[in-house]
Amino acid sequence: MDKQIVLVVDDTPDNIDVMSGILRPDYKVKAALSGAKALKIAASTPKPEIILLDVMMPEMDGYEVCKRLKADSITADIPIIFVTAMNAEEDETYGLELGAVDYITKPVRPSIVKARIKTQLALYYQNRHLEKTVQERTESLISTQLEIIRRLGRAAEFKDNETGLHVIRMSHYSRLMAESMDDVSEKWSNLVFNAAPMHDIGKIGIPDSILLKPGKLDDQEWQLMRKHPEFGAHIIGEHESELLIMAREIALAHHEKWDGSGYPYGLKGEDIPLSARIIAIADVFDALTTERPYKKAWSVKEAVALIDEESGKHFDPSLVAIFHEVMPEILDIKEQYAEAQQADN
Template sequence: MIGTHQDKQTVLLVDDGAENIDVLSSVLRPEYKVKAAINGERALQIAGADPKPDMILLDIMMSGMDGYEVCRRLKANPATAGIPVIFITAKNHEEDETKGLELGAVDYITKPISPAIVRARVHTHLALYDQNRTLDKMVRERTEELRQTRLEIIRRLGRAAEFKDNETGLHVIRMGHYSRLIAEVVEHGDSWSDLVFNASPMHDIGKIGIPDNVLRKPGKLDEKEWGMMHRHPEIGASIIGDDRSELLKMSREIALSHHEKWDGSGYPFGLKGEDIPLSGRIVAIADVFDALTNERPYKKAWSVEDAVQVIDQNAGSHFDPELVPMFHEVMPEILKIKEQYAESTAMMEEAAAH
């Protein structure tokens, strides 16, 4: 790879003999940017710093930390594990080469070196490394594209279900944000909070299977109609199905559990306390708060104060009593979300972009 100094790939030479480094450097410098380390500790420092070398040529017999240990540490560190290592050493027994390859080296060259062999091996393994990095990048990009597509499908399906009894579909957007805010206080990690946020819009997907005359009835439901309504968590779980995806697993978990109550009086299974998945307990608070503070076919919107009072009064019966204080903790952010995604035509266009 011949080009400007900045375009050249970097090879790190590790040897406690200055003469050996000079010989290898003279062989490689015309085509590569060369760095050097005279001991294992310094080699690990250079390899771990950015920009990282593209390849490491590593002597085995060095004072202090030997090459085998350097290689082992490089491969144990995710930041340096991918850098190809070639051992260059006077140790020429088969068991020495086998040990080096077992530690993760890509090749093994014995001293005294042949310049032509060193150049050929370095060129070959750098080309393979470049190819692998390109393929990894393509896989990551494709995986991210599929993840984003899946997220968008889930959001759209959640809104489709919500359109059946809420004409704007903004409920799933608001309560998704509310759920994430509460989940962040729980501190299970950002990835888990994001999972709650992205899965919660599917909580009522089962409403697709409920007749409109029941779902949109302006008055109270009779016993038979309540029986139909109580089926929507299981219908939702059936729609989502059993999938290995963490996102769909949590979507199913939330769909099944967000109507369970802390005291065991909820549905569909009458789960009690911590038998109810944490995600479902979080979504239960977010869902009820948003349902109370927005108009529905069967009721007017409640004030925030009245809705919060109901949640407080039902801590320990309907809601997890440890989550209710966390709900209060994020109330300022919740009110901002409530205002941003208010039930208005103007907000619908903004919501469609999220």
């Protein structure tokens, strides 16, 4: 097993020789005679597991070296032990406040140095193990939450779409559009993708007799159908989760229209959340090009023509332009997740 690496930083060669003599039987020792050299070694690969750092050095003292190490994400997690002749309580307190894990005063005693290093390395590896465990459990929880959201989205779609592939396709369409925008982050695009399946969760509150009706809805049926965005918002509820916040705004606003003629609130233009404006195009395109109980599937050409016609009315014109930009990728997704019946035709 490779020896753990200890970086010893001291501007006095004799002090480095003393410390090296103490540590070499158990550790691989690297040395730096200046703060600048220490920063370079600490950031190199492989990184030292722990740093023994003198305080009183010319040009850049140990406190400044510690500050810079802790400010750099590459070296911030390396444990630092100050080794110095400065033994005043305020000196030790200041060093610990900067992020050091321990403070050894000179002249050093070999048994103390070895014991302190062994203890701090054990704590370091224990913390790394705990952090890894927490990260794995967090990732597992997030994965479970996302799967629940997708399943709930599909549950809503099963009421008027036998396979539930609609939510998969339109989620990918939405992600493609979001990723092509200049002023949104990758994190936000992923939120759109993961929240999109919940856009029609409110359909759970709509009777099957309405959702599956093969003909046109009468006025009373249509009024009830128009309530599904609000039903969806109530189902999702109020949460601190960024994902559920976006899922709620999408569920509530994906039937609003750019010109203000949509529902449930008649929002207009940029008053409609950007996420919902993206979903509106993705949802309508997929709905048009998929067979439903009340209609045959439109061709891609026909669906695109309608979206172009509704640019500035139903849809945000800038997003319609982006929709055209990503059309090749959209068609790839459409083919990949085609309905079985359509794929056979």
